[in-house]
Amino acid sequence: MDADEFRRAGREMIDYVADYLENIRDRQVTPSVQQGYLRKLVPEKAPQTGEAWEDVFADVERVIMPGVTHWHSPRFHSYFPSATSYPAILGDILSDAISGLGFSWTSNPASTELETVVMDWLAHMLGLPEHFLFSFKGPGGGVIEGSASEASLMTILGAKAKAIRETKAKHPDWTDGQITDKLIAYYSEQAHSSAQRATTLAHVTGRGLPTDEEQSLRGSSLAQAIEEDRAAGLIPFYVLATSGTTPHCAFDNLTELGAICQAEELWLHVDAAYAGSAFICPEFRHWMAGVECVDSFNFNPHKWLLVNFDCSALWLKDMSLISQALDYNCPIIRPNPDSGEAMPDFRHYQVALGRRCRSMKVWFVLRMYGVEGLQKYIRTQVGLAKEFEKLVQLDDRFEMMVPVRLGLACFRLKASGEANMRLMKRINDSKRLFLTHAMLNGQAIFRFTAGASRTNSADIHHSWKIIQEEATDFLKGESDQKK
Amino acid sequence: MDADEFRRAGREMIDYVADYLENIRDRQVTPSVQQGYLRKLVPEKAPQTGEAWEDVFADVERVIMPGVTHWHSPRFHSYFPSATSYPAILGDILSDAISGLGFSWTSNPASTELETVVMDWLAHMLGLPEHFLFSFKGPGGGVIEGSASEASLMTILGAKAKAIRETKAKHPDWTDGQITDKLIAYYSEQAHSSAQRATTLAHVTGRGLPTDEEQSLRGSSLAQAIEEDRAAGLIPFYVLATSGTTPHCAFDNLTELGAICQAEELWLHVDAAYAGSAFICPEFRHWMAGVECVDSFNFNPHKWLLVNFDCSALWLKDMSLISQALDYNCPIIRPNPDSGEAMPDFRHYQVALGRRCRSMKVWFVLRMYGVEGLQKYIRTQVGLAKEFEKLVQLDDRFEMMVPVRLGLACFRLKASGEANMRLMKRINDSKRLFLTHAMLNGQAIFRFTAGASRTNSADIHHSWKIIQEEATDFLKGESDQKK
Known part of the structure; x- marks a missing residue:
C-alpha cells in the first residue's frame, strides 16, 4: 500500500x-x-x-x-463503558504514525514530556492533592498505565518491596520468602477482581473485608482485620480502596482508611477506575474526601472520559517507591541528559519496556472538549441513570436496590435472584439489549449502565420499555407454568 | 467534534x-x-x-x-525498530472505533475469534510446531500480549505456579515463600533486561549464564548451572532463551537447551522479540532448530513485521498452565456459551482485564502484504545490513565485531571502547544519525540497525558516509590533542 x-x-x-x-x-x-x-x-x-x-x-x-x-x-x-471519541481516534492515528516508543526521555522526548503535562492537567481537573503533580517538584507524579489492573500490580509490588525492606531492617535473618509468606493486603469484598489478581501476581495473601450497608469499606472493618492479622503474626502492608465499585458503584471511606493506613504504615491505593472521571465535577468529589492521605490513586480515562483504551492514569505520592522496586535498565538505552528539568523514564513504572504515546489522545480529548465539555458529558450520563431510576420506581414489579450514585443503576424484579437471572437471560437472548448482573446480599440483581457515549433520554426510555415488555412476557410465562 | x-x-x-x-x-x-x-x-x-x-x-x-x-x-x-505501516494504522482506526474490549468471548466475539485466527496464521508463517496452533485442538494456542516483557512475565508466573505445585507434592510442609526462595531461573548474560525484570516481578532468583564465542547460550553452560544450583539446594524451574539478542542478535541453542529442559523438567521459554519476524523466511529458521521442544515462544510483530505497537505474539504448548496460575474471574462477566467451538477467554493470559482488538491490525497487515510481501521486506532489510557490513569492511579504520545475522551490524572504530563511545556521542550530538552502543567482551562497540521501514541502499551509504566523516574529524581531533 x-x-x-x-x-x-x-x-x-x-x-x-x-x-x-x-x-x-x-x-x-x-x-x-x-x-x-x-x-x-x-x-x-x-x-x-x-x-x-x-x-x-x-x-x-x-x-x-x-x-x-x-x-x-x-x-x-x-460492564462499565469503554470510551471512544473522535478526538481520541485522531490522537491515536498520529501516535501510530510517529510510533516512537517513549521508554526514556531520549527515546522520544515529546512522548515523555506530553505525558507529564496531561497527567498534571488531569490531576488539576480531578482536584487531586498537589503532591501528585510534576509541577509541585516533589517526589510525586503520574504515569499512564495500560489498565487499572496494571496500576494495582505496580503499586502492590512497590508496597511489597518497601515492606520487605522495612521488615528486614528489624529481622535481618528473615528471607524474602519468609517475609512474603506473612504479607497481607486488604480490599473490600466488593472490590474488582483485579484487586485479588494483584495479590495473586505479587504472590501475597489478599483478604476481602466486609462492607457497611452502603457497600462501603469502613475504617472499623480494616482496623479489626489489621489487629487480627498482626496477632496471627502476619504483616499487613497494603490496602486497595475502591472509589466506585464494579457491582454497585460504592465508595470506600478514604478518610477513615487513610487515617488508619498512616498510623499503621500501610500503603493506601485508590482504584477509581470507573468513578474517577466523575471527580472532574466538584459535586461528586465528596466521595474522594480523604484522598490527601493516599499513597497512590488511579482512574481510567478509557472508561468514562472519552479517551480510547488503553489509558489508565496512576498518580504516586513518591514515584521512587515504584522505580526502586522495578528498576528497568536496558544497556542499550542512552541515559537522560543532565540538562534542564529532570524527566521520568516511564519504563520504570510499568510491566513493559516499550510504550505508545498514549498522552496524545488524552491531549486531543482534553483540548477539544475542554473541562466544561467533559463535565457536561459526565453530568448528562449521570442524569440518564437517574432518569432510569425514576422509571424503575414507577413500575411496582421492580425495585431499585442501590441509589444511583453515578451512571449505574442496580435494580431487580421483585422476585428471587434466580428469577432475575432468568429474566436477564431472556432479555440478553433477545439481542435487543445487553445487561449484566451483580450480586447483592447473596442475590442476583440487574446492573444497568447508562454509559455508551451516544445514549440519550429516548434511548433510556426505549431500553426500559424493552425490559418491561420482556418482564411482562416472562411473568406471564411463569404464571402459565404454575397453572 | x-x-x-x-x-x-x-x-x-x-x-x-x-x-x-x-x-x-x-x-x-x-x-x-x-x-x-x-x-x-x-x-x-x-x-x-x-x-x-x-x-x-x-x-x-x-x-x-x-x-x-x-x-x-x-x-x-x-535500539531495534518499532513497526508502523499504512495497513496497520487502518486496522487500528477500526479497532478504536469499535472499541469493544475482548476480555471474554461474549464481550466481543469477533475480537477473540480473529485473534485465534491470526495467531494460527502467524504460527504457520513462522513454521512453528503444530501443537501451538488452535486448529490442532490440543491444549496449545496463542495470545497477543502488549510486550515481550509481559510474555516473559506470564510464562515465568505460569512456570512458578507449576514449580510450587510440584514441589509441594514432594514437600507438603514447605510454604510458598520457602519454595520461592529456592526457585532459580536462567537466561544468557546477553539476554534483554526484560528477562531479569521478569524474575524481579515474579520475585525469584535470576541467573545470567555465560555464552560461547558466538554469544550463544549452550547446553553445557545450562547443565553446569543446574548441577551447581541443585547441589546448593535450589530449585531450577525456568529458562528464558533468546533468539536474536539485543546487543548482538545472537541465538541461543534451542536444541541443546530443549533437551536439557525436557530431561530436567524446566520450562523453556523463547524470547524472539526482534528476530522472530525473520523466521517467516525459511532460510533463517535454522536458528530456531529445537523449537519443537520449547514450552512457549514469543516474538514482536510490532518490532519488525510492520504491525504497530503494541503486538507481541505468545504461543503456549499448554495454555492452561498460565490460566491456572492467573485465573481472572470477574463476577459481572457472562460465561462463555457452551455451544460451538470452545474459545479462550484471553483475560486469563495477561496482566489486564481489558484488551483492545489488536488482531485487527495484524489481519490487515498479513492480508495486504501477503506472506511474500513480508518476506521481501525482511530480506531487503537483512540485505541492507549486509551492505553496511561490506562498507565497514572496506574502511581500514573500522572492523566488524560480529557477523551480520539479520538487520543488525556490530562494528567499531579500531580503538578503545572509550574512544568508540566518544565518537558515538559526537555522531549522536550532530543529530545527523542516531546510534546506540553494545558491550562486547567488556568493550563498547557500535550497534547499527538498518530497520526503519523506508530505509534503502542510498540511505545506508548516506549513513555510512556520515560515520566516516565524523570519524575523520574525530581522529584528527584526537591526533591534534596528542601533538
Missing part, C-alpha cells in the same frame, strides 16, 4: 468510522453468531500474495461486524 | 500522516530540545472550554514535532 492508496483508503476508513458510530443504533447490540463462526469465513492460512484494499475493507462487514458486541450502542448496558 | 468535523479532520490527519512518513528523511532524526521544553509551550491547565480542531492540529508541528525522535527516519539506527 503506497501513500496514495493510504490517502484513499484512509478517507474510506474515516467515513466508515463516522457512519458506524453515527448509525450504531441500527445494529443489533450483541451478535447472533455461534462460537467458531469467524474461522469458517476466512482461509486457514495468510494469503501468499498481498490482497487489494477493497477486498480487505469489504470483509469488515462480512467477517468482523457479524461478531461484534457493539459497546457504543445505546442498547449496551453491560 | 461532530461527525462532519471528524470526516474533515480525519482526512487532514490521514494526509498529514502520509506526508510525515513519506518526507521523514527531511526531518532531523533526533530533536534539539532541552528537557522541559514542552511544558513551556502549553498552558498549565487544560482549557476550560473546547478548542477548535485547527488550533489543536497546528500544535502538532509547534509543540510535538520539535521533540520527536523519528523512529521511522532512515537515519535512525538505534
